[in-house]
Amino acid sequence: MDLHALRQFVVVARLEHLSRAAEELRVAQPSLSRTITRLEAELGTPLFDRAGRLRLNDAGKVFLRHVERSLGELDAGRRAVAAVTVGQLGSVRLASETFLTLTGPLGTFKRAHPAVEVELHQLAAAEMARALRAQEVDLCVASQPVPPEGLEAAQLLDEPVWVVTPLDHPLAGRGSVHVEELAHEPFVCTREGHWQRRLLDRLFALGGLGSPRVVCEGDEPSATAILVAAGLGIGLIPDMARRSATRAPVAWIAVDGPDCRRTLTLLWGADSRLSGAARLLRSALTEWDWTSGPV
The missing domain is CATH 3.40.190.10 (Periplasmic binding protein-like II)
Structure with a gap:
């Protein structure tokens, strides 16, 4: 079984899209399609469903797990040999x-x-x-x-997560706050999928509050406190960030309840x-x- 074909299969399986996979691999799409077809012929079964959008089928999912482990072991072996050769860790x-x-x-x-x-x-x-x-x-x-x-x-580490607000916010003088009191507040947060956003969504779901009002979202969690300090909204910041020497001037408020943790x-x-x-x-x-x- 050709190693190059296996690596190409992994990319096609990850993207489930031939043209995007061909672009990432920098090969012609017809060539990539022939590679996948030959691989399926060698295995004696289709690896993808082709009715409409390309989808990895059950056989393809099983094969993918084994291919990823095999390629991972091969790469690990290469690194191990390199480490022995140069006498380093x-x-x-x-x-x-x-x-x-x-x-x-x-x-x-x-x-x-x-x-x-x-x-x-x-x-x-x-x-x-x-x-x-x-x-x-x-x-x-x-x-x-x-x-x-x-x-x-x-x-x-298991640590509390705090609500942070601008220093002049009405909640800024409070020692703690209930999630229900945050229902209509504008939030500065990370994008969906990041832990801070998932925590915010979970807290609102547990409180039966619907979806939070996110007015600013991004990929850099370190920017949250800075944007809060600028007055754009409030946010969720882990306890670890309170020890940062460069922390932004914001008010830190505990959230009542056991679920606001990281x-x-x-x-x-x-x-x-x-x-x-x-x-x-x-x-x-x-x-x-x-x-x-x-x-």
Whole structure:
């Protein structure tokens, strides 16, 4: 079975669109179509449903899981050989929704292990399980639940999440607030899929409040407090950010109830053979004191 064809199959399966896959792979679409057809002939079954939009069928989903694991093992083997050849610990690939949370432990790790190359990948939580099973990354740090199938996990931190408001906001002098009191407030938040947005949506759903009024959304959570301080709305910020030396001038208000929290979790593949560098970083992250010091 041709390795090049397998890598092309993974891209087509991920995108479920031949022309976009051909563009990403920089190959002609008819050539890519023939590659997939030959692969299906070799397996003796279609891998996609072609009625209307291209869709990965059940056989394709099963095959994809095995191909991703196989390609991941091959890449891991190449990295292991490279590490042995140069006599170093090698590299480690770490994914996270945001990197601001990791600056402290990563800085300490690099000072202790300067020869280890750390590759950082920004991933949505929804992509983490697939990337770990495919061994595209070694470790992931998530701020929201990730499907546990085939994964190992270690909790790094469980912390409250605060409502932040401009200093002149009517709620600014309060020590705590009920979610119901926020029903009509304008929110500055991250886009759908990010943990802060999912938390906000969940709090409103639990309170029977419908959808929150989001007036500003983006991909950079560190901008939330700055935009709140500018008066654009209110937002949700984790407790860790209160220790930042560069925090914006906003009022911090506790949310009544047990559900307004963030759980930071380290994940890795249950069946993966972590490199020496990955094991070192895993230990550094699990042993880091996440409750003290600036971030």
